[in-house]
Amino acid sequence: MPTDLSSRLEPSQEQKKKKQLKARLLSDAKLKKPHTVAAQGNESNLSQRSQASYFNASESASDFKYFPAYKELSLTRDVSEHLQLENPFFKMHQGLASDTTVIEGRSYINFGSYNYLSINEDPRLIAAAKQAIDDYGVSCSASRVVSGERAVQRELESALANLHYSDDAAVFVSGHATNVTTIGYLFTPKDLIIHDALIHNSVIQGIQLSGAARLSFKHNDCDELEEMLRQRRGQFERVLIVTEGLFSMEGDIPDLPKLIEIKQRYNALLMVDEAHSIGVLGETGGGIAEYFSVSSNSVDIWMGTLSKTLASCGGYIAGSQALIDMLKGGAPGYLFSVGIAPTLAAAALTALDIMRQEPERIKKLNSNAALFDRLARLHNIDTGTNQQQAIIPVVTGSSLMAVRLANSLFEQGINAQPILHPAVEERLARLRFFICASHSEQQIMHTIDVLSKSMRSLEII
Numbered sequence: 036m037p038t039d040l041s042s043r044l045e046p047s048q049e050q051k052k053k054k055q056l057k058a059r060l061l062s063d064a065k066l067k068k069p070h071t072v073a074a075q076g077n078e079s080n081l082s083q084r085s086q087a088s089y090f091n092a093s094e095s096a097s098d099f100k101y102f103p104a105y106k107e108l109s110l111t112r113d114v115s116e117h118l119q120l121e122n123p124f125f126k127m128h129q130g131l132a133s134d135t136t137v138i139e140g141r142s143y144i145n146f147g148s149y150n151y152l153s154i155n156e157d158p159r160l161i162a163a164a165k166q167a168i169d170d171y172g173v174s175c176s177a178s179r180v181v182s183g184e185r186a187v188q189r190e191l192e193s194a195l196a197n198l199h200y201s202d203d204a205a206v207f208v209s210g211h212a213t214n215v216t217t218i219g220y221l222f223t224p225k226d227l228i229i230h231d232a233l234i235h236n237s238v239i240q241g242i243q244l245s246g247a248a249r250l251s252f253k254h255n256d257c258d259e260l261e262e263m264l265r266q267r268r269g270q271f272e273r274v275l276i277v278t279e280g281l282f283s284m285e286g287d288i289p290d291l292p293k294l295i296e297i298k299q300r301y302n303a304l305l306m307v308d309e310a311h312s313i314g315v316l317g318e319t320g321g322g323i324a325e326y327f328s329v330s331s332n333s334v335d336i337w338m339g340t341l342s343k344t345l346a347s348c349g350g351y352i353a354g355s356q357a358l359i360d361m362l363k364g365g366a367p368g369y370l371f372s373v374g375i376a377p378t379l380a381a382a383a384l385t386a387l388d389i390m391r392q393e394p395e396r397i398k399k400l401n402s403n404a405a406l407f408d409r410l411a412r413l414h415n416i417d418t419g420t421n422q423q424q425a426i427i428p429v430v431t432g433s434s435l436m437a438v439r440l441a442n443s444l445f446e447q448g449i450n451a452q453p454i455l456h457p458a459v460e461e462r463l464a465r466l467r468f469f470i471c472a473s474h475s476e477q478q479i480m481h482t483i484d485v486l487s488k489s490m491r492s493l494e495i496i
Contacts, residue, residue: 115438123441123453131156134473136450143450144478146468149343151425152314152396153473154386160346167381179374187377191384195339195351198313198321198387200331203359206351206375207368210310210340211237213350216368217338218275218306219244221361227271229263231255231278233285235308238277247275254285257293264301274303275336280312280323284459284467286421286428288316291323295333306336314344315425320390320397344390347383349375400425400472407470407479414487415496419465428454428465429486431495437464443489449482 095101115122129137133153136145154160167187175182188206195204207213218241222228226247230238233254242249248271252260260276268274276298278289291307298305309322317325322339324331331337336354341347352362362369390396405423412418417430429451431437437453444451444466451466459465470479490496 120435120438121442121445123438123445126450134471134475134478138450141448143445143448144474144482146449146451146470146482148469148471149311150346150471151344151400151469152320152386152390153471154344154389154396155346157346157386157389159389160382160385163385164378164382167378171377173378174376175374177374178370178372180370182374185374185377185380187380187384188375191375191380191387192351194384194387196353199324199337199353201337201353202356204351204353205359205362205366205369206341206349206380208349208372208375209368210342210350211240212368212372213338213340213352214238214308215241215244216366217336217352217362218242218277220366220368221245222247222273222275224248225272226275227267227273228275228277229260229303230276231282231289233282234277234279235283235310238308254282255287255289257290257297260294261297261301264297264303268301268303274301275306276303277306277308280307280309281315281424281426283311283426284428284454284465285419286424286426287419288312288323288326288422288424291327291334292329295329299333304335305333306338307334308338310338310340310350311343311426312424313339314390314397315400318397319394320344341379341383345383345386347379347386349379349383396472400470403472403474403476403479404470406476407468407483410480410483411486414483416483416487416490417496419463425470427468427470429468429490430463430465431490432462432464434461434464436493436495437466439493440486440489440495441466443493444482444485447485447489449485 099105126138129140132145132148133150133156134145136143136148148155150156171185171187175185175188179188192204192206195206196202207216214235214237218228218238222242222245224246226245227250228242228245228247229250229252230242231254232251234251250263250267252263264274276294278294281288294305297303307323312322312326314320316323319325324334336352336358339351339353341349341351352359364370401423404425404427408418408421408423408427411427411429419428419430421427429440431440431453434453434455437455441451441453451468454465454467456464487496
Protein backbone atom coordinates (compact mmCIF):
# COMPACT_ATOMS: atom_id res chain seq x y z
CA MET A 36 0.00 0.00 0.00
CA PRO A 37 1.45 3.44 -0.91
CA THR A 38 2.70 5.53 1.97
CA ASP A 39 2.24 8.82 0.12
CA LEU A 40 -1.37 9.67 0.94
CA SER A 41 -1.42 12.62 -1.47
CA SER A 42 -0.94 10.32 -4.43
CA ARG A 43 -3.87 8.19 -3.30
CA LEU A 44 -6.22 11.13 -3.47
CA GLU A 45 -5.52 11.76 -7.15
CA PRO A 46 -8.28 10.88 -9.63
CA SER A 47 -8.01 7.48 -11.27
CA GLN A 48 -6.31 7.18 -14.66
CA GLU A 49 -9.67 6.40 -16.19
CA GLN A 50 -11.17 9.58 -14.73
CA LYS A 51 -8.20 11.61 -16.02
CA LYS A 52 -8.61 10.19 -19.52
CA LYS A 53 -12.31 11.02 -19.53
CA LYS A 54 -11.66 14.59 -18.39
CA GLN A 55 -8.90 15.06 -20.97
CA LEU A 56 -11.10 13.69 -23.75
CA LYS A 57 -14.01 15.91 -22.76
CA ALA A 58 -11.79 19.00 -22.64
CA ARG A 59 -10.26 18.20 -26.03
CA LEU A 60 -13.61 17.67 -27.73
CA LEU A 61 -15.15 20.80 -26.29
CA SER A 62 -12.08 22.82 -27.27
CA ASP A 63 -12.15 21.52 -30.83
CA ALA A 64 -15.88 21.80 -31.37
CA LYS A 65 -16.31 25.08 -29.43
CA LEU A 66 -19.81 23.85 -28.65
CA LYS A 67 -21.26 21.38 -26.20
CA LYS A 68 -23.73 20.06 -28.77
CA PRO A 69 -21.91 19.30 -32.01
CA HIS A 70 -24.97 17.58 -33.49
CA THR A 71 -26.83 20.92 -33.32
CA VAL A 72 -24.05 22.56 -35.35
CA ALA A 73 -24.27 19.84 -37.96
CA ALA A 74 -28.02 20.27 -38.24
CA GLN A 75 -27.51 23.95 -39.05
CA GLY A 76 -24.99 23.19 -41.78
CA ASN A 77 -21.99 24.46 -39.82
CA GLU A 78 -19.94 21.27 -40.06
CA SER A 79 -17.02 23.34 -41.37
CA ASN A 80 -16.60 24.83 -37.90
CA LEU A 81 -15.43 21.45 -36.65
CA SER A 82 -11.75 20.69 -36.96
CA GLN A 83 -10.65 17.57 -38.81
CA ARG A 84 -9.52 16.15 -35.49
CA SER A 85 -12.96 16.67 -33.95
CA GLN A 86 -14.70 15.20 -36.98
CA ALA A 87 -12.58 12.08 -36.68
CA SER A 88 -13.40 11.84 -32.99
CA TYR A 89 -17.14 12.04 -33.58
CA PHE A 90 -17.80 10.60 -37.01
CA ASN A 91 -14.97 8.29 -38.11
CA ALA A 92 -15.05 5.70 -35.34
CA SER A 93 -14.22 2.15 -36.38
CA GLU A 94 -16.71 -0.71 -36.26
CA SER A 95 -15.33 -1.70 -32.86
CA ALA A 96 -17.02 1.34 -31.35
CA SER A 97 -20.49 -0.13 -31.97
CA ASP A 98 -19.88 -3.85 -31.46
CA PHE A 99 -19.93 -5.28 -27.94
CA LYS A 100 -17.51 -8.02 -28.96
CA TYR A 101 -14.74 -5.39 -28.96
CA PHE A 102 -15.45 -4.16 -25.44
CA PRO A 103 -12.52 -4.85 -23.07
CA ALA A 104 -14.82 -6.65 -20.64
CA TYR A 105 -15.98 -9.08 -23.34
CA LYS A 106 -12.43 -9.69 -24.53
CA GLU A 107 -11.40 -10.54 -20.98
CA LEU A 108 -14.38 -12.85 -20.59
CA SER A 109 -13.57 -14.59 -23.89
CA LEU A 110 -9.96 -15.09 -22.82
CA THR A 111 -11.11 -16.65 -19.55
CA ARG A 112 -13.40 -19.02 -21.43
CA ASP A 113 -10.63 -19.98 -23.84
CA VAL A 114 -8.25 -20.73 -21.00
CA SER A 115 -10.91 -22.79 -19.21
CA GLU A 116 -11.59 -24.83 -22.33
CA HIS A 117 -7.86 -25.38 -22.89
CA LEU A 118 -7.46 -26.62 -19.32
CA GLN A 119 -10.67 -28.67 -19.61
CA LEU A 120 -12.27 -26.91 -16.65
CA GLU A 121 -16.01 -27.11 -16.10
CA ASN A 122 -17.66 -23.75 -15.42
CA PRO A 123 -18.54 -23.85 -11.69
CA PHE A 124 -20.99 -20.95 -11.92
CA PHE A 125 -24.67 -20.50 -12.88
CA LYS A 126 -25.70 -24.07 -12.13
CA MET A 127 -29.45 -24.68 -12.30
CA HIS A 128 -30.98 -25.50 -8.89
CA GLN A 129 -34.37 -27.11 -8.40
CA GLY A 130 -36.55 -26.34 -5.40
CA LEU A 131 -35.46 -24.84 -2.09
CA ALA A 132 -31.77 -24.39 -1.35
CA SER A 133 -30.69 -24.72 2.26
CA ASP A 134 -28.26 -27.23 3.78
CA THR A 135 -28.92 -29.31 0.67
CA THR A 136 -29.88 -28.42 -2.88
CA VAL A 137 -30.87 -30.34 -6.01
CA ILE A 138 -28.96 -29.64 -9.23
CA GLU A 139 -29.92 -31.52 -12.40
CA GLY A 140 -31.75 -34.11 -10.33
CA ARG A 141 -28.90 -34.83 -7.92
CA SER A 142 -28.84 -33.81 -4.25
CA TYR A 143 -25.80 -31.91 -2.94
CA ILE A 144 -24.66 -30.75 0.46
CA ASN A 145 -24.96 -27.02 -0.09
CA PHE A 146 -22.56 -24.31 1.07
CA GLY A 147 -23.59 -21.76 -1.55
CA SER A 148 -26.51 -20.06 0.18
CA TYR A 149 -26.83 -16.94 2.39
CA ASN A 150 -29.71 -18.68 4.17
CA TYR A 151 -27.79 -18.49 7.46
CA LEU A 152 -30.64 -19.20 9.87
CA SER A 153 -32.45 -21.59 7.50
CA ILE A 154 -35.56 -19.40 7.49
CA ASN A 155 -36.08 -19.41 3.71
CA GLU A 156 -37.87 -22.78 3.87
CA ASP A 157 -39.92 -22.00 7.00
CA PRO A 158 -43.68 -22.50 6.36
CA ARG A 159 -44.51 -19.30 8.27
CA LEU A 160 -42.42 -17.22 5.91
CA ILE A 161 -43.90 -18.84 2.82
CA ALA A 162 -47.43 -18.36 4.19
CA ALA A 163 -46.80 -14.67 4.90
CA ALA A 164 -45.50 -14.10 1.37
CA LYS A 165 -48.55 -15.83 -0.12
CA GLN A 166 -50.89 -13.79 2.03
CA ALA A 167 -49.22 -10.57 0.89
CA ILE A 168 -49.86 -11.56 -2.73
CA ASP A 169 -53.55 -12.09 -1.91
CA ASP A 170 -53.70 -8.73 -0.14
CA TYR A 171 -51.60 -6.53 -2.43
CA GLY A 172 -50.74 -8.41 -5.61
CA VAL A 173 -47.16 -9.09 -6.71
CA SER A 174 -45.91 -5.52 -7.25
CA CYS A 175 -46.62 -2.07 -5.81
CA SER A 176 -46.36 -0.93 -9.46
CA ALA A 177 -44.53 2.37 -8.95
CA SER A 178 -42.26 4.27 -6.59
CA ARG A 179 -43.71 4.73 -3.13
CA VAL A 180 -43.78 8.48 -3.71
CA VAL A 181 -46.08 7.94 -6.70
CA SER A 182 -48.09 4.85 -5.81
CA GLY A 183 -48.31 5.46 -2.06
CA GLU A 184 -47.44 3.25 0.88
CA ARG A 185 -48.49 -0.27 1.80
CA ALA A 186 -48.84 -1.05 5.48
CA VAL A 187 -46.42 -3.97 5.27
CA GLN A 188 -43.68 -1.71 3.87
CA ARG A 189 -43.89 0.68 6.80
CA GLU A 190 -44.14 -2.20 9.29
CA LEU A 191 -40.91 -3.62 7.93
CA GLU A 192 -39.13 -0.26 8.18
CA SER A 193 -40.31 0.18 11.77
CA ALA A 194 -39.08 -3.32 12.65
CA LEU A 195 -35.67 -2.64 11.07
CA ALA A 196 -35.39 0.67 12.92
CA ASN A 197 -36.16 -1.16 16.18
CA LEU A 198 -33.54 -3.79 15.33
CA HIS A 199 -30.90 -1.04 15.23
CA TYR A 200 -32.45 1.10 17.98
CA SER A 201 -32.70 3.87 15.40
CA ASP A 202 -35.27 6.57 14.71
CA ASP A 203 -36.38 5.17 11.37
CA ALA A 204 -35.36 3.12 8.33
CA ALA A 205 -35.73 3.26 4.55
CA VAL A 206 -36.07 0.07 2.48
CA PHE A 207 -34.73 -0.12 -1.08
CA VAL A 208 -35.31 -2.77 -3.74
CA SER A 209 -31.63 -3.78 -4.01
CA GLY A 210 -28.88 -4.19 -1.44
CA HIS A 211 -26.19 -3.13 -3.91
CA ALA A 212 -28.21 -0.10 -4.99
CA THR A 213 -28.76 0.86 -1.35
CA ASN A 214 -25.06 1.59 -0.86
CA VAL A 215 -24.65 3.16 -4.27
CA THR A 216 -27.52 5.60 -3.98
CA THR A 217 -27.05 6.43 -0.29
CA ILE A 218 -23.35 7.29 -0.52
CA GLY A 219 -23.72 8.84 -3.97
CA TYR A 220 -26.52 11.11 -2.78
CA LEU A 221 -25.24 12.15 0.64
CA PHE A 222 -21.62 13.01 -0.16
CA THR A 223 -19.91 15.42 -2.57
CA PRO A 224 -16.45 16.24 -3.98
CA LYS A 225 -15.91 18.37 -0.88
CA ASP A 226 -15.90 15.23 1.27
CA LEU A 227 -13.52 12.36 2.03
CA ILE A 228 -14.59 8.73 2.36
CA ILE A 229 -12.19 6.27 3.99
CA HIS A 230 -13.04 2.59 3.79
CA ASP A 231 -11.63 -0.79 4.72
CA ALA A 232 -9.53 -2.20 1.86
CA LEU A 233 -11.89 -5.20 1.61
CA ILE A 234 -15.13 -3.21 1.47
CA HIS A 235 -17.89 -4.39 -0.85
CA ASN A 236 -18.07 -3.22 -4.47
CA SER A 237 -21.34 -1.37 -3.83
CA VAL A 238 -19.56 1.04 -1.47
CA ILE A 239 -16.85 1.75 -4.06
CA GLN A 240 -19.49 2.42 -6.70
CA GLY A 241 -21.30 4.80 -4.35
CA ILE A 242 -18.10 6.72 -3.63
CA GLN A 243 -17.34 7.06 -7.33
CA LEU A 244 -20.85 8.39 -7.92
CA SER A 245 -20.48 10.94 -5.11
CA GLY A 246 -17.22 12.35 -6.49
CA ALA A 247 -15.77 12.38 -2.97
CA ALA A 248 -12.07 11.78 -2.39
CA ARG A 249 -11.38 8.17 -1.47
CA LEU A 250 -8.80 6.43 0.69
CA SER A 251 -8.61 2.81 1.84
CA PHE A 252 -6.93 1.53 4.98
CA LYS A 253 -5.48 -1.95 5.42
CA HIS A 254 -8.07 -4.53 6.35
CA ASN A 255 -9.16 -3.96 9.96
CA ASP A 256 -6.13 -1.72 10.61
CA CYS A 257 -7.45 1.03 12.89
CA ASP A 258 -3.98 2.52 13.35
CA GLU A 259 -3.64 3.26 9.64
CA LEU A 260 -7.16 4.67 9.57
CA GLU A 261 -6.32 7.04 12.40
CA GLU A 262 -3.13 8.16 10.69
CA MET A 263 -5.10 9.02 7.55
CA LEU A 264 -7.58 11.03 9.59
CA ARG A 265 -4.78 12.81 11.41
CA GLN A 266 -3.28 13.93 8.09
CA ARG A 267 -6.44 14.74 6.17
CA ARG A 268 -9.35 15.65 8.45
CA GLY A 269 -9.04 19.44 8.08
CA GLN A 270 -8.98 19.36 4.30
CA PHE A 271 -12.58 18.22 3.79
CA GLU A 272 -16.05 19.33 4.75
CA ARG A 273 -17.12 15.88 5.93
CA VAL A 274 -15.39 12.55 6.45
CA LEU A 275 -17.14 9.18 6.29
CA ILE A 276 -15.60 5.92 7.52
CA VAL A 277 -17.09 2.74 6.04
CA THR A 278 -16.65 -0.84 7.23
CA GLU A 279 -18.60 -4.11 7.28
CA GLY A 280 -20.11 -5.89 10.25
CA LEU A 281 -18.97 -9.28 8.95
CA PHE A 282 -16.69 -9.26 5.94
CA SER A 283 -18.17 -11.33 3.14
CA MET A 284 -14.87 -12.67 1.80
CA GLU A 285 -12.87 -13.21 5.00
CA GLY A 286 -15.58 -14.00 7.55
CA ASP A 287 -13.93 -11.72 10.11
CA ILE A 288 -15.12 -8.74 12.15
CA PRO A 289 -13.84 -5.16 12.64
CA ASP A 290 -13.07 -3.64 16.03
CA LEU A 291 -16.25 -1.59 16.23
CA PRO A 292 -15.56 0.00 19.66
CA LYS A 293 -12.19 1.23 18.37
CA LEU A 294 -13.78 2.58 15.17
CA ILE A 295 -16.37 4.47 17.21
CA GLU A 296 -13.65 5.95 19.39
CA ILE A 297 -11.70 7.10 16.33
CA LYS A 298 -14.68 8.57 14.53
CA GLN A 299 -15.68 10.55 17.62
CA ARG A 300 -12.14 11.86 18.11
CA TYR A 301 -11.97 13.20 14.55
CA ASN A 302 -15.62 14.26 14.22
CA ALA A 303 -16.23 11.83 11.37
CA LEU A 304 -19.30 9.85 10.35
CA LEU A 305 -19.32 6.05 10.59
CA MET A 306 -21.23 3.68 8.29
CA VAL A 307 -21.45 -0.08 8.90
CA ASP A 308 -22.62 -2.50 6.21
CA GLU A 309 -24.37 -5.29 8.09
CA ALA A 310 -25.34 -7.33 5.04
CA HIS A 311 -23.84 -10.54 6.45
CA SER A 312 -23.86 -9.81 10.18
CA ILE A 313 -27.58 -9.46 10.92
CA GLY A 314 -28.78 -12.84 12.19
CA VAL A 315 -25.20 -14.00 12.64
CA LEU A 316 -23.60 -11.72 15.26
CA GLY A 317 -25.06 -11.18 18.71
CA GLU A 318 -27.10 -13.53 20.87
CA THR A 319 -30.36 -12.50 19.20
CA GLY A 320 -28.91 -11.75 15.76
CA GLY A 321 -28.91 -8.00 16.29
CA GLY A 322 -25.57 -7.59 14.52
CA ILE A 323 -22.21 -6.16 15.43
CA ALA A 324 -23.52 -3.57 17.91
CA GLU A 325 -25.11 -6.35 19.96
CA TYR A 326 -21.97 -8.48 19.56
CA PHE A 327 -19.80 -5.74 21.14
CA SER A 328 -22.52 -4.40 23.46
CA VAL A 329 -22.14 -0.86 22.14
CA SER A 330 -24.81 1.77 21.61
CA SER A 331 -26.32 1.62 18.14
CA ASN A 332 -26.50 5.41 18.12
CA SER A 333 -22.70 5.49 18.03
CA VAL A 334 -22.94 4.50 14.35
CA ASP A 335 -24.38 7.13 12.02
CA ILE A 336 -25.48 4.93 9.11
CA TRP A 337 -26.56 1.31 9.46
CA MET A 338 -26.90 -0.51 6.18
CA GLY A 339 -28.25 -4.03 5.73
CA THR A 340 -29.74 -6.37 3.17
CA LEU A 341 -32.90 -8.45 3.18
CA SER A 342 -31.50 -11.25 1.01
CA LYS A 343 -29.33 -13.04 3.59
CA THR A 344 -30.73 -13.95 7.00
CA LEU A 345 -34.04 -12.22 6.23
CA ALA A 346 -34.77 -14.53 3.28
CA SER A 347 -36.11 -11.86 0.94
CA CYS A 348 -34.61 -9.31 -1.45
CA GLY A 349 -33.66 -5.64 -1.06
CA GLY A 350 -31.64 -3.40 1.21
CA TYR A 351 -32.16 -0.79 3.91
CA ILE A 352 -30.64 2.14 5.75
CA ALA A 353 -31.38 2.77 9.44
CA GLY A 354 -30.41 5.85 11.40
CA SER A 355 -31.56 9.25 12.57
CA GLN A 356 -34.83 10.76 11.39
CA ALA A 357 -32.96 13.48 9.51
CA LEU A 358 -30.96 10.86 7.59
CA ILE A 359 -34.02 8.83 6.61
CA ASP A 360 -36.03 11.91 5.68
CA MET A 361 -33.22 12.99 3.35
CA LEU A 362 -33.00 9.59 1.67
CA LYS A 363 -36.74 9.25 1.19
CA GLY A 364 -36.98 12.81 -0.07
CA GLY A 365 -34.09 12.84 -2.51
CA ALA A 366 -32.00 9.69 -2.94
CA PRO A 367 -32.48 8.66 -6.61
CA GLY A 368 -32.44 4.93 -5.79
CA TYR A 369 -35.44 5.48 -3.52
CA LEU A 370 -37.27 8.36 -5.15
CA PHE A 371 -37.13 7.10 -8.75
CA SER A 372 -37.26 3.36 -8.11
CA VAL A 373 -40.29 1.15 -7.68
CA GLY A 374 -41.02 0.36 -4.04
CA ILE A 375 -40.22 -3.02 -2.52
CA ALA A 376 -42.81 -5.63 -3.51
CA PRO A 377 -45.28 -6.29 -0.68
CA THR A 378 -44.60 -10.03 -0.84
CA LEU A 379 -40.87 -9.40 -0.27
CA ALA A 380 -41.59 -6.97 2.56
CA ALA A 381 -43.87 -9.51 4.23
CA ALA A 382 -41.26 -12.24 3.90
CA ALA A 383 -38.51 -10.09 5.44
CA LEU A 384 -40.78 -8.93 8.26
CA THR A 385 -41.71 -12.53 9.09
CA ALA A 386 -38.08 -13.66 8.94
CA LEU A 387 -37.17 -10.89 11.37
CA ASP A 388 -39.88 -12.09 13.77
CA ILE A 389 -38.65 -15.70 13.54
CA MET A 390 -35.06 -14.63 14.17
CA ARG A 391 -36.09 -12.73 17.30
CA GLN A 392 -38.36 -15.49 18.61
CA GLU A 393 -35.93 -18.37 18.03
CA PRO A 394 -32.39 -17.44 19.13
CA GLU A 395 -31.53 -21.15 19.16
CA ARG A 396 -31.11 -20.88 15.41
CA ILE A 397 -28.23 -18.45 15.94
CA LYS A 398 -26.61 -20.74 18.52
CA LYS A 399 -26.84 -23.67 16.09
CA LEU A 400 -25.34 -21.59 13.28
CA ASN A 401 -22.42 -20.51 15.45
CA SER A 402 -21.86 -24.08 16.62
CA ASN A 403 -21.78 -25.31 13.03
CA ALA A 404 -19.34 -22.61 11.93
CA ALA A 405 -17.03 -23.34 14.86
CA LEU A 406 -17.10 -27.08 14.09
CA PHE A 407 -16.33 -26.52 10.39
CA ASP A 408 -13.39 -24.21 11.11
CA ARG A 409 -11.98 -26.37 13.91
CA LEU A 410 -12.04 -29.54 11.80
CA ALA A 411 -10.58 -27.72 8.79
CA ARG A 412 -7.63 -26.45 10.81
CA LEU A 413 -7.02 -29.95 12.20
CA HIS A 414 -6.58 -31.05 8.57
CA ASN A 415 -4.15 -28.15 7.88
CA ILE A 416 -6.68 -26.38 5.67
CA ASP A 417 -6.10 -22.63 5.43
CA THR A 418 -9.28 -20.86 6.53
CA GLY A 419 -7.77 -17.39 6.69
CA THR A 420 -8.77 -14.93 9.39
CA ASN A 421 -12.37 -16.08 9.78
CA GLN A 422 -13.89 -15.85 13.25
CA GLN A 423 -16.22 -18.85 13.05
CA GLN A 424 -19.20 -16.71 12.04
CA ALA A 425 -21.10 -18.26 9.10
CA ILE A 426 -18.54 -17.41 6.37
CA ILE A 427 -15.45 -19.59 6.11
CA PRO A 428 -12.94 -19.27 3.26
CA VAL A 429 -10.70 -22.12 2.16
CA VAL A 430 -7.67 -20.51 0.54
CA THR A 431 -6.22 -22.42 -2.44
CA GLY A 432 -3.47 -20.03 -3.55
CA SER A 433 -4.59 -19.67 -7.17
CA SER A 434 -7.75 -19.24 -9.22
CA LEU A 435 -6.97 -22.38 -11.21
CA MET A 436 -6.77 -24.50 -8.07
CA ALA A 437 -9.93 -22.90 -6.70
CA VAL A 438 -11.90 -23.95 -9.80
CA ARG A 439 -10.39 -27.42 -9.80
CA LEU A 440 -11.19 -27.90 -6.14
CA ALA A 441 -14.76 -26.65 -6.56
CA ASN A 442 -15.28 -29.06 -9.46
CA SER A 443 -13.77 -31.94 -7.49
CA LEU A 444 -16.13 -31.34 -4.58
CA PHE A 445 -19.08 -31.00 -6.92
CA GLU A 446 -18.35 -34.39 -8.44
CA GLN A 447 -18.48 -35.79 -4.91
CA GLY A 448 -21.82 -34.19 -4.00
CA ILE A 449 -20.74 -30.93 -2.35
CA ASN A 450 -21.63 -27.48 -3.70
CA ALA A 451 -19.22 -24.66 -2.78
CA GLN A 452 -18.35 -21.77 -5.06
CA PRO A 453 -14.85 -20.50 -5.91
CA ILE A 454 -13.86 -16.85 -5.52
CA LEU A 455 -11.32 -15.90 -8.16
CA HIS A 456 -9.09 -12.99 -9.15
CA PRO A 457 -9.90 -10.08 -9.50
CA ALA A 458 -12.56 -10.48 -6.78
CA VAL A 459 -9.63 -11.36 -4.50
CA GLU A 460 -5.87 -11.31 -4.95
CA GLU A 461 -4.66 -14.24 -7.05
CA ARG A 462 -2.65 -15.67 -4.16
CA LEU A 463 -5.80 -15.53 -2.00
CA ALA A 464 -8.16 -17.29 -4.44
CA ARG A 465 -10.48 -19.52 -2.47
CA LEU A 466 -13.62 -21.51 -2.01
CA ARG A 467 -16.16 -19.77 0.19
CA PHE A 468 -18.34 -21.86 2.48
CA PHE A 469 -21.57 -20.34 3.77
CA ILE A 470 -22.68 -22.22 6.88
CA CYS A 471 -26.34 -22.40 7.85
CA ALA A 472 -28.22 -23.47 10.98
CA SER A 473 -29.70 -26.57 9.35
CA HIS A 474 -26.35 -28.14 8.44
CA SER A 475 -25.85 -31.32 10.45
CA GLU A 476 -22.61 -32.32 12.16
CA GLN A 477 -22.49 -35.33 9.85
CA GLN A 478 -22.67 -33.11 6.76
CA ILE A 479 -19.87 -30.91 8.06
CA MET A 480 -17.60 -33.81 9.04
CA HIS A 481 -18.16 -35.51 5.68
CA THR A 482 -17.42 -32.25 3.85
CA ILE A 483 -14.14 -31.69 5.70
CA ASP A 484 -13.07 -35.26 4.98
CA VAL A 485 -13.80 -34.91 1.25
CA LEU A 486 -12.26 -31.42 1.17
CA SER A 487 -9.04 -32.62 2.80
CA LYS A 488 -8.64 -35.58 0.47
CA SER A 489 -9.37 -33.46 -2.60
CA MET A 490 -6.87 -30.78 -1.59
CA ARG A 491 -4.18 -33.39 -1.01
CA SER A 492 -4.95 -34.99 -4.35
CA LEU A 493 -4.59 -31.59 -6.05
CA GLU A 494 -1.48 -30.88 -3.96
CA ILE A 495 -2.98 -27.75 -2.42
CA ILE A 496 -2.00 -28.97 1.05
